[in-house]
Amino acid sequence: MKAGIVVFPGTNRERDMAHALHLVTGQAPAMLWHRDTALPALDLVVLPGGFSHGDYLRCGAMAAHSPIMAEVKAFAARGGHVLGVCNGFQILTEAQMLPGALLRNAGMRFLSQDCHLRVERDDLPFTRGWSGNAVFRAPMAHGDGNYTASEDELDRIEGEGRVAFRYAGTDGSVVPQDRRRNPNGSARSIAGVVSANGRVCGLMPHPENLVDPEIGGTDGVPLFRGLVEALAV
Numbered sequence: 001m002k003a004g005i006v007v008f009p010g011t012n013r014e015r016d017m018a019h020a021l022h023l024v025t026g027q028a029p030a031m032l033w034h035r036d037t038a039l040p041a042l043d044l045v046v047l048p049g050g051f052s053h054g055d056y057l058r059c060g061a062m063a064a065h066s067p068i069m070a071e072v073k074a075f076a077a078r079g080g081h082v083l084g085v086c087n088g089f090q091i092l093t094e095a096q097m098l099p100g101a102l103l104r105n106a107g108m109r110f111l112s113q114d115c116h117l118r119v120e121r122d123d124l125p126f127t128r129g130w131s132g133n134a135v136f137r138a139p140m141a142h143g144d145g146n147y148t149a150s151e152d153e154l155d156r157i158e159g160e161g162r163v164a165f166r167y168a169g170t171d172g173s174v175v176p177q178d179r180r181r182n183p184n185g186s187a188r189s190i191a192g193v194v195s196a197n198g199r200v201c202g203l204m205p206h207p208e209n210l211v212d213p214e215i216g217g218t219d220g221v222p223l224f225r226g227l228v229e230a231l232a233v
Contacts, residue, residue: 047088106185129222
């Protein structure tokens with residue numbers, strides 16, 4: 001699997017993501033600059049976490065108009081796979097590659113803590129590493145991770161099976177009003193969604209930060225192994 005990671009001014013999780021991808025693929029991903037106007041031959045493009053352009057205007061709003069995003073959109077339209085984590089998820093919504101938007105967290109506080117996610121589908125390239133409604137731990141580090149959309153759009157997203165991950169308790173229970181299980185107040189506890197064709201995925205927590213027992217655990221490894229299984233040729 002050939003992967004590339006887009007770096008914007010203010011990105012700060014590109015090395016974490018590169019480490020995770022290198023662990024599971026055995027090769028270093030390409031590092032792509034936001035002003036690039038062409039992509040190399042890739043199977044996966046990743047938009048990592050951070051604070052692109054200082055989060056001015058809205059998180060991800062300026063990055064969504066960077067030159068490389070036209071190429072990322074074209075890549076996805078050709079059938080390529082795109083993963084956006086944290087700020088990357090925000091950029092994907094601002095670029096209208098994924099539905100909804102990310103607002104300030106409930107309580108208006110930056111959250112830096114572990115959370116638990118329940119896998120809603122195990123038939124996607126991004127989720128095939130888990131079975132059923134598996135629950136895994138992932139760190140969160142964001143101030144604007146409160147997923148929102150209109151009720152009609154939420155119903156459509158649910159009806160089309162586009163919710164990939166939800167915030168949950170350790171037992172897999174989902175209670176949107178419970179801040180212990182849904183720390184940032186996201187609508188319907190949605191932590192990650194996919195495009196209609198399942199090839200573009202965004203999620204707020206950071207599975208790339210739990211891929212090595214020496215740095216706290218391996219809960220995030222199934223996401224990356226699943227991608228390798230799905231995309232390796």
